[in-house]
Amino acid sequence: MNASPDSAPRPRRRFLTEAAAGAVGACCAGVPLASGLVAWLDPLSRSGGAGDWIEVADVASVPTDGTPVRVTVISGRSDAWTREAAVPVGVVYLRRSGPTDIVALHSVCPHAGCFVDYQTDRKAFFCPCHDSTFAVDGSINDPRSPSPRSMDTLGVEVRGQSVWLRFQNFRPGIPAKVALT
Numbered sequence: 001m002n003a004s005p006d007s008a009p010r011p012r013r014r015f016l017t018e019a020a021a022g023a024v025g026a027c028c029a030g031v032p033l034a035s036g037l038v039a040w041l042d043p044l045s046r047s048g049g050a051g052d053w054i055e056v057a058d059v060a061s062v063p064t065d066g067t068p069v070r071v072t073v074i075s076g077r078s079d080a081w082t083r084e085a086a087v088p089v090g091v092v093y094l095r096r097s098g099p100t101d102i103v104a105l106h107s108v109c110p111h112a113g114c115f116v117d118y119q120t121d122r123k124a125f126f127c128p129c130h131d132s133t134f135a136v137d138g139s140i141n142d143p144r145s146p147s148p149r150s151m152d153t154l155g156v157e158v159r160g161q162s163v164w165l166r167f168q169n170f171r172p173g174i175p176a177k178v179a180l181t
């Protein structure tokens with residue numbers, strides 16, 4: 001005659017129940033631990049997405065007379081874990097605000113997102129979509145300008161002979177400068 005599960009000795013059934021509960025508990029504790037380990041080991045999770053520092057130009061390429069120069073921002077990531085193709089992510093203007101100081105202005109108009117052009121003859125920025133105009137430092141230079149704020153500045157660092165940029169995009173159409181994530 002075969003023994004039914006109910007007829008199994010009680011100590012054995014209790015052992016199996018406790019072993020199963022222990023295995024479930026170990027899984028529950030192990031998943032967050034493994035996730036944390038992956039995040040700690042993965043360099044991508046530490047470098048973040050928006051706002052990464054990117055090398056964009058040689059210092060020598062920025063005119064010394066304060067004229068802005070247009071630069072395409074190329075983003076690509078290469079490390080031990082992954083290799084991403086370099087792709088253009090935006091366009092900025094670099095200009096010297098002093099002999100050793102460089103500022104960066106985003107080329108996207110804060111009004112509705114059109115491309116802002118620099119007009120050398122007027123020594124000013126101009127957005128053709130709704131006629132916003134900006135001075136060479138990016139400030140609004142015409143009270144009729146529909147842009148709600150000046151051109152957006154970006155973080156810049158000069159490292160040796162290179163210009164590095166903390167590239168971000170910002171929400172258009174509002175007076176405050178709010179970074180998009």
Ligand code: FES
Binds near residue numbers: 109111113131146
């Ligand atoms: S998008 Fe530039 S003025 Fe409207």
